[in-house]
Amino acid sequence: MPQLPMTDLTLFLPEIALLSGALCCFIASVADRSYASVWALGTLSAIAALVCSCLTLTFQGEPFAPGIYRIDLFSQFLKLGISGGLWLVQMLSRDDSSLRRFGRLELPFFLLLSGVGMMILVSATELLTLYVGLELAAYGLYISVALRRSLAIAGEAAAKYLLFGAASSAITLYGISLIYGASGTTYLASVVVDGSSLLLLTGFLLMLAGFLFKLALFPFHFWAPDLYQAAPHPVAAFVATVSKIAAVGLLARALSLIGATDAPIGEVFAVLSVASMTLGNLAALRQTDLKRLIGYSAVAQAGYVFLGFEALSTRGVAAALFYALSYGVMSHLAFVVVCAVGRSDKDPSLSDLVGLHRRAPLTAFFLLVAMFSLAGIPPTAGFFGKWLLFAAALERGQYALVLIAAINSTVALYYYLQVVRAAYVTPLPADVERPAEPAVGSQLALKTAGWISSAAMLAIGIYPAPLFELAQRAAAVVLR
Amino acid sequence: MGDLPVLSLLLLMPTAALGLIVILPRTSKLAIKVVSAVSALLTVLLAAEVWWLYDVDGPQYQLQQIVPWLADFGISYHLGVDGPAVLMTLLNALVFLTGTLSMWTLQERVKEYFAFMVTLVIGVFGVFVSLDIFFFFFFYELAVLPMYPLIAVWGSSNKEYAAMKLTLFLMAGSALLFVGLLALYWSSGLRTFDLVALGQHAFDRSFQVAIYPMIYVGFGILAGMFPLHSWSPTGHVAAPTAVSMLHAGVLMKLGAFGIFRIAITLLPEGAKAWADTFAILATVNIVYGAFVALRQTDFKFVIGFSSVSHMGIVLLGLNVLSADGLNGAVFQMFAHGAMTALFFSSVGFIYDQTHCRDIGRFGGLAKQIPIASAFFIIAGLSGMGVPGFASFWAELLVFVGAVRGYPLLGVFAIAGLVISALFMLRVYLRAFFGPPNPEWNQLKEVSAWGALPRAILVCVLLIFGFYPRLALRLIGPTTSLLLRRF
Numbered sequence: 024m025p026q027l028p029m030t031d032l033t034l035f036l037p038e039i040a041l042l043s044g045a046l047c048c049f050i051a052s053v054a055d056r057s058y059a060s061v062w063a064l065g066t067l068s069a070i071a072a073l074v075c076s077c078l079t080l081t082f083q084g085e086p087f088a089p090g091i092y093r094i095d096l097f098s099q100f101l102k103l104g105i106s107g108g109l110w111l112v113q114m115l116s117r118d119d120s121s122l123r124r125f126g127r128l129e130l131p132f133f134l135l136l137s138g139v140g141m142m143i144l145v146s147a148t149e150l151l152t153l154y155v156g157l158e159l160a161a162y163g164l165y166i167s168v169a170l171r172r173s174l175a176i177a178g179e180a181a182a183k184y185l186l187f188g189a190a191s192s193a194i195t196l197y198g199i200s201l202i203y204g205a206s207g208t209t210y211l212a213s214v215v216v217d218g219s220s221l222l223l224l225t226g227f228l229l230m231l232a233g234f235l236f237k238l239a240l241f242p243f244h245f246w247a248p249d250l251y252q253a254a255p256h257p258v259a260a261f262v263a264t265v266s267k268i269a270a271v272g273l274l275a276r277a278l279s280l281i282g283a284t285d286a287p288i289g290e291v292f293a294v295l296s297v298a299s300m301t302l303g304n305l306a307a308l309r310q311t312d313l314k315r316l317i318g319y320s321a322v323a324q325a326g327y328v329f330l331g332f333e334a335l336s337t338r339g340v341a342a343a344l345f346y347a348l349s350y351g352v353m354s355h356l357a358f359v360v361v362c363a364v365g366r367s368d369k370d371p372s373l374s375d376l377v378g379l380h381r382r383a384p385l386t387a388f389f390l391l392v393a394m395f396s397l398a399g400i401p402p403t404a405g406f407f408g409k410w411l412l413f414a415a416a417l418e419r420g421q422y423a424l425v426l427i428a429a430i431n432s433t434v435a436l437y438y439y440l441q442v443v444r445a446a447y448v449t450p451l452p453a454d455v456e457r458p459a460e461p462a463v464g465s466q467l468a469l470k471t472a473g474w475i476s477s478a479a480m481l482a483i484g485i486y487p488a489p490l491f492e493l494a495q496r497a498a499a500v501v502l503r
Numbered sequence: 504m505g506d507l508p509v510l511s512l513l514l515l516m517p518t519a520a521l522g523l524i525v526i527l528p529r530t531s532k533l534a535i536k537v538v539s540a541v542s543a544l545l546t547v548l549l550a551a552e553v554w555w556l557y558d559v560d561g562p563q564y565q566l567q568q569i570v571p572w573l574a575d576f577g578i579s580y581h582l583g584v585d586g587p588a589v590l591m592t593l594l595n596a597l598v599f600l601t602g603t604l605s606m607w608t609l610q611e612r613v614k615e616y617f618a619f620m621v622t623l624v625i626g627v628f629g630v631f632v633s634l635d636i637f638f639f640f641f642f643y644e645l646a647v648l649p650m651y652p653l654i655a656v657w658g659s660s661n662k663e664y665a666a667m668k669l670t671l672f673l674m675a676g677s678a679l680l681f682v683g684l685l686a687l688y689w690s691s692g693l694r695t696f697d698l699v700a701l702g703q704h705a706f707d708r709s710f711q712v713a714i715y716p717m718i719y720v721g722f723g724i725l726a727g728m729f730p731l732h733s734w735s736p737t738g739h740v741a742a743p744t745a746v747s748m749l750h751a752g753v754l755m756k757l758g759a760f761g762i763f764r765i766a767i768t769l770l771p772e773g774a775k776a777w778a779d780t781f782a783i784l785a786t787v788n789i790v791y792g793a794f795v796a797l798r799q800t801d802f803k804f805v806i807g808f809s810s811v812s813h814m815g816i817v818l819l820g821l822n823v824l825s826a827d828g829l830n831g832a833v834f835q836m837f838a839h840g841a842m843t844a845l846f847f848s849s850v851g852f853i854y855d856q857t858h859c860r861d862i863g864r865f866g867g868l869a870k871q872i873p874i875a876s877a878f879f880i881i882a883g884l885s886g887m888g889v890p891g892f893a894s895f896w897a898e899l900l901v902f903v904g905a906v907r908g909y910p911l912l913g914v915f916a917i918a919g920l921v922i923s924a925l926f927m928l929r930v931y932l933r934a935f936f937g938p939p940n941p942e943w944n945q946l947k948e949v950s951a952w953g954a955l956p957r958a959i960l961v962c963v964l965l966i967f968g969f970y971p972r973l974a975l976r977l978i979g980p981t982t983s984l985l986l987r988r989f
Binding site: 380384395400401402406409410411413414417418420422425426429430432433436437440443444447448486487488491492495 | 529
């Protein structure tokens, strides 16, 4: 493969691909008003960004101005995840019913723009640039969450998301100002959070608020279940996949600021992690709405990811990055099923899954792989991801923590199996006439997305070495 | 065939079958069954080949194959077998074959059934031949999870409850294992998951004492250890025939095998420190299981609780930590596997026709269906430890070891065996002899094809019963190597 020259422009390629794609989408949505062309443009630009991320994977440099924006293996690794996730989400939205009446023309534009914001987030090495990225990533989502107007609670969910988002980003901004006050700079390269300054430490912890909000970690998770349930299916999928990947990247970057300190940062993280996984899992046990269940499980999964950060080590960050990417794929797969089953703009509940193995064997299979992967069962990626996270946490001798996490994943298995049970075990009542929906089978885009995700899930689960080594190298890069 | 990676083939064979089953359309039921049976037959041949190639006087782990998998993290795809593993792979292949044949009449959702069952078999093979902790655990989990759909979909009586209970119990065990196994990795400082390399490392005594119970209990749950056994009888009862066979025949052995392969091998000091406690619990297993079995009226519950009792013998043997005890324990894993598979296979045959497992409703079955009854009776005799069957030697060895190490417990354990004779004779009396119940007069006798799997298992029990040296030659050298660690 011919090597691209490393110039300011080529370093910026993935961002350029998404940004120009977003603008084209915008123009097409105003001028042409045909959904097919807008969708095709959006998909093309996501694919272009994916290709560009692959091509620039090994690049490094600081285009335009030094110290503000950094291209390295870490950022490109995450951009790979972001653009890949964006593409997969685009595939979901092709025939989506939750958007049919209103707003689907604009959706690709918002998603791509949000994607650009996330790319900026993972590359930014200066606090204000980072903040701009954070806001850019959020605005597109604030709007697109509200696009599903057929559901009464959609407005409530969108308002919650906006208010929580605004509040947490205000806290972040306050934290940034404290960091600036304590260290006199906004360049991350010159900020080291050590034991010397309480102000700096406080600023750092406050800054994390906005990041944790994106990850939906306790206590910043309140918006998540509502949003998952009420947002249009593809938007919820975007929040569950791409947004999560970006949030993990952001936190890894933040972690690189921590220097030698006695401050109990690891312990704070451990508490948040345990609270998040326990709360998410217990709440998920009671859910009957499939999307809401996935929402609570996402809170729990955020807790698992945090096990990696809690370790404050390269291995831990690598585990978190690995898990973030695999988690993106597995929750995407779950949303393939949501989109396939929730065709009539009705939110799929567990009872809608009954008899799925007969009506739509392929959809049922996707669901099985997704749930087993989320539950961490081999040979799926989830198993290896958990193994890495638990191993990283144990490196610091956190026996109790890992035991709690492992017990939590047993609890979680209960509700994941409830979903599988609905699809595979519960017999279809004879008297109830159910429409024999073709489900995934008839929709090419959805079917392709499902195949890609499940194949990726199994491939990563059986041979995790390439992705793991990439994550390991990325983590080594970001942690200086 | 010297250089052929036999153990990898052993894993590939069912994997290929799984791929074929997935590709085949769901309507071609016979083809799916044939694929499963053929691959089972081939695995039996491969297992025999492994046995043939294994040199009992050679080094401990043989037929090794190492491929680095994740060098950075000390994980390698490391296969190899020692004597007990050879025996257990043989058992698994046999149960796979006989289980497939026992399910020949299945009509409902055949494709999914065999897909899940073959996945389970792959997992079990993987555990027996893995010499890397990561892959050991990987296959262990892979073997456990298919039980959920297998019981919940194709099972009977209270199946969804039983399936969920089983899965949650076993996964709780896995939670302990997660911590225990990863602790081994970090604490050794070797940065490897390789069992052979870790085996050369002497762990801190205090570490061993702290971690041993975690790993023992984690695996012990699957081996049906008291007081965490309650998932097992309900699971046995609810599961369809071949799943009961695999479950009691080989899956529960994974737990005991894990204790043998990982807990005792790597943490001998811990094993010594905890031997008393766990020996007492194992004895409770034996006696309690037998007493509860005495009161059951359901065929499968009788066998389920007798399994708890018999697995207690395995656990007691493991905790005696002497040559007799360990040899007996491993032999009992094999013998009990074949015997229980025969039990469930024969009960399955009766249940498929009558849809009734209530012992009180039968009578004189031996007159109505003499051959099918004979299989059950033979299994029962073997369970009682009658000489001539493999279990006799296994149980004898464990009891000899137990009486030497723990005289009091040994006496209790032998008393447990007497009770188990009692409950088995009670079942014989009520269901198989006495006046025939006219309700079942038109029961069909087992066909030659249907008798085949049971006959294979009977032969295995008899061959190893009359010639126990076959097994003990395999087990002995491995256990004496293991005992050198103490």
